[in-house]
Amino acid sequence: MTSTTHAAENRPFWTEQALFHFGDDVFFTGRASCAPNIEDGRQRAYVAAVQEVKNFTRTQEVGGFPIDTQMIFEDLHPADCAQGLITVWRLLRVPRTALESLSRHSSPGKQKDISPIQAQITAIRNLTPRVGMLRDEIWNRYGLPRSIWARPEQGELIWDYSQFGLIIVFNQDDVLTRWRLNGPHPRSSEDEPILSRQDNPTGKDLPAIDLTVRLQQLEEQQDLDRRRQAQRYCTIRFADVPESLRPKHGGCEQREYERLKEQHPPF
Numbered sequence: 001m002t003s004t005t006h007a008a009e010n011r012p013f014w015t016e017q018a019l020f021h022f023g024d025d026v027f028f029t030g031r032a033s034c035a036p037n038i039e040d041g042r043q044r045a046y047v048a049a050v051q052e053v054k055n056f057t058r059t060q061e062v063g064g065f066p067i068d069t070q071m072i073f074e075d076l077h078p079a080d081c082a083q084g085l086i087t088v089w090r091l092l093r094v095p096r097t098a099l100e101s102l103s104r105h106s107s108p109g110k111q112k113d114i115s116p117i118q119a120q121i122t123a124i125r126n127l128t129p130r131v132g133m134l135r136d137e138i139w140n141r142y143g144l145p146r147s148i149w150a151r152p153e154q155g156e157l158i159w160d161y162s163q164f165g166l167i168i169v170f171n172q173d174d175v176l177t178r179w180r181l182n183g184p185h186p187r188s189s190e191d192e193p194i195l196s197r198q199d200n201p202t203g204k205d206l207p208a209i210d211l212t213v214r215l216q217q218l219e220e221q222q223d224l225d226r227r228r229q230a231q232r233y234c235t236i237r238f239a240d241v242p243e244s245l246r247p248k249h250g251g252c253e254q255r256e257y258e259r260l261k262e263q264h265p266p267f
Helices: 038-057 096-106 116-123 135-142 212-237 251-263
Strands: 003-005 019-022 025-035 068-075 086-095 147-151 156-161 166-170 176-181
Touching (some): 025 038, 038 068, 038 096, 086 096, 135 156, 135 166, 212 251
Parallel strands (some): 003 068
Antiparallel strands (some): 019 025, 025 086, 068 086, 147 156, 156 166, 166 176
């Protein structure tokens, strides 16, 4: 179980999902808003996530199988809470087979060949990555990774979503070649685990290059460029407009900045 604390705008993708399907597991998110302390927030978030499991299986009680915590995210300064209160998200991980068994036991009168859980899993969002996906597809699905590593000698780029436990590996053509989900029950696209960045280089292997700082620098530069473009646009756009008819100071620049940001996502 891992706990991370970041600003609200940097929340991991799963905090926006009530539940989703990944591999052979179903993940449930619980949220505790404006909790007085971390421990209370974690407990309330757990209860909320378990309630999502109950709602999904349409049962009053859950048990007889492990409910693992995949990840915890804590926002120590939520914008919608009073000062000193925190908001906690907790991501629970449940095997699909356990959910199907629970549903059958709670509905003994149903035919054995009917799998309501399987039908629901098919209906909910499947976030399992696929070998062959492009980098842009991964970006749109999971957002910005917490760190990026390059293995030049192997022609690989590694995206580490540590706030979820997911590692994605791309080749030099930005095509996904393999992935691994760490946690209580690791899953991967292949039997052999992905080389971790702690592996000692041997022979012709070179150490992995941490590109995280470089990525942040590029993002900052792109953000600065967008603000400059927005300012130039507004200066030209309202050059001949009387002062009384111009938008409030900064209004045009902010709208144009948001438009540029939407059109040209970072990285």
